[in-house]
Amino acid sequence: MANSPAFTPVNLLTGFLGSGKTTLLKRLLTEPALAETAVLINEFGEVGLDHYLLERIDETMVLLQSGCLCCTVRGELADALRDLHSRRERGLIPNFKRVVIESTGLADPFPVLSTLKADPVLRHHFRPGNVIATVDAVNGMRQLDTYIESNRQAAIADRLMLTKTDIADEEGLDLLRERLRRLNPDAALLSTADGELDVAGLFDEAVATRGSIAQSPSGFYCETPAMLETADGGTHQAAVTSFVMSVEGAIDWTAFGVWLTMLLHRHGERVLRVKGILNLEGEARPVAIHGVQHLVHPPTHMAAWPSDDRRSHIVFIVDGLDASLLKRSFEAFTLAGPVSSLAGGAPSARQDVQTS
Numbered sequence: 001m002a003n004s005p006a007f008t009p010v011n012l013l014t015g016f017l018g019s020g021k022t023t024l025l026k027r028l029l030t031e032p033a034l035a036e037t038a039v040l041i042n043e044f045g046e047v048g049l050d051h052y053l054l055e056r057i058d059e060t061m062v063l064l065q066s067g068c069l070c071c072t073v074r075g076e077l078a079d080a081l082r083d084l085h086s087r088r089e090r091g092l093i094p095n096f097k098r099v100v101i102e103s104t105g106l107a108d109p110f111p112v113l114s115t116l117k118a119d120p121v122l123r124h125h126f127r128p129g130n131v132i133a134t135v136d137a138v139n140g141m142r143q144l145d146t147y148i149e150s151n152r153q154a155a156i157a158d159r160l161m162l163t164k165t166d167i168a169d170e171e172g173l174d175l176l177r178e179r180l181r182r183l184n185p186d187a188a189l190l191s192t193a194d195g196e197l198d199v200a201g202l203f204d205e206a207v208a209t210r211g212s213i214a215q216s217p218s219g220f221y222c223e224t225p226a227m228l229e230t231a232d233g234g235t236h237q238a239a240v241t242s243f244v245m246s247v248e249g250a251i252d253w254t255a256f257g258v259w260l261t262m263l264l265h266r267h268g269e270r271v272l273r274v275k276g277i278l279n280l281e282g283e284a285r286p287v288a289i290h291g292v293q294h295l296v297h298p299p300t301h302m303a304a305w306p307s308d309d310r311r312s313h314i315v316f317i318v319d320g321l322d323a324s325l326l327k328r329s330f331e332a333f334t335l336a337g338p339v340s341s342l343a344g345g346a347p348s349a350r351q352d353v354q355t356s
């Protein structure tokens with residue numbers, strides 16, 4: 001295709017669970033300079049909601065199967081990129097000049113980058129762009145303390161993007177900045193709240209160095225930082241699992257709000273992420289809800305239902321918390337009918353994530 005670059009940059013948007021990747025992506029995609037962007041979304045969990053929460057669906061947006069890019073979806077990533085390239089060449093989809101991959105909040109970015117290098121077709125048409133890692137100013141310190149994935153994401157990034165500085169306390173923020181500078185002194189440390197932020201400039205530019213990671217002559221990255229290897233060979237923390245609760249019929253908002261607040265108050269340490277699209281009593285439009293550990297974000301109305309499915313779907317990513325307990329307490333609190341579908345455990349798409 002005439003206007004497509006010889007090597008299309010593939011940018012990676014990473015960052016721990018709930019740290020604001022989709023929010024940033026949504027903002028980026030409204031930038032006129034970034035109009036020609038293909039988006040690949042990968043989510044940890046049975047049911048992906050991010051493509052709905054992004055509220056942009058077209059043929060240059062690809063949802064990668066559930067499972068984690070760094071563990072089980074790498075072949076699919078390569079296939080998706082090859083397919084996008086081939087359809088662009090044949091003029092079947094709008095031209096795109098860059099790719100952005102939004103990874104799961106638990107992804108290790110390194111294998112994603114090496115997928116580009118390993119594939120004989122991809123390396124002739126794509127090149128690495130930038131790795132942008134969002135870091136939650138409220139929960140980031142605890143996540144760095146607890147989850148190796150969070151450290152890997154921050155260590156490999158070209159740009160560290162602090163989010164939620166508007167609701168974080170100053171003292172904690174200073175400590176987090178210091179820690180991030182120590183972890184990755186070469187990355188630009190930015191904030192989504194910065195009015196001067198050059199959003200378009202976050203992408204594409206190939207960078208000469210990437211922290212302590214060596215760059216091969218072909219421009220791809222060939223070493224993983226040894227200091228961040230996990231004892232179990234690099235898979236996710238042992239007890240992290242995800243499940244979805246799907247609920248028929250409208251939910252009472254007050255009861256739901258009390259339940260969620262109590263849940264996160266009591267078990268916030270272990271609820272790494274909760275997000276959902278809710279059908280609420282008295283509301284024509286769906287409402288998106290987000291929680292990250294102890295933090296409940298204000299709910300937002302979505303523009304419209306993304307499909308004919310009018311059920312509420314609530315996705316949980318938990319660390320060592322029993323799905324059936326959550327289901328029972330949800331039913332008791334909200335007096336909702338039985339939760340119609342409850343996926344738990346470790347399905348084949350994410351076998352690398354062990355259940356305890």
Ligand SMILES: Nc1nc2c(ncn2[C@@H]2O[C@H](COP(=O)(O)OP(=O)(O)OP(=O)(O)O)[C@@H](O)[C@H]2O)c(=O)[nH]1
Nearest residue numbers: 016017018019020021022023105163164167290297
């Ligand atoms: N106050 C505030 N809230 C934010 C900011 N960035 C994101 N959020 C909120 O944080 C919640 C999670 O944001 P998402 O963008 O869905 O996070 P994510 O990293 O894509 O989440 P996962 O893909 O599930 O890991 C949402 O309720 C956002 O509105 C910010 O800078 N300030």
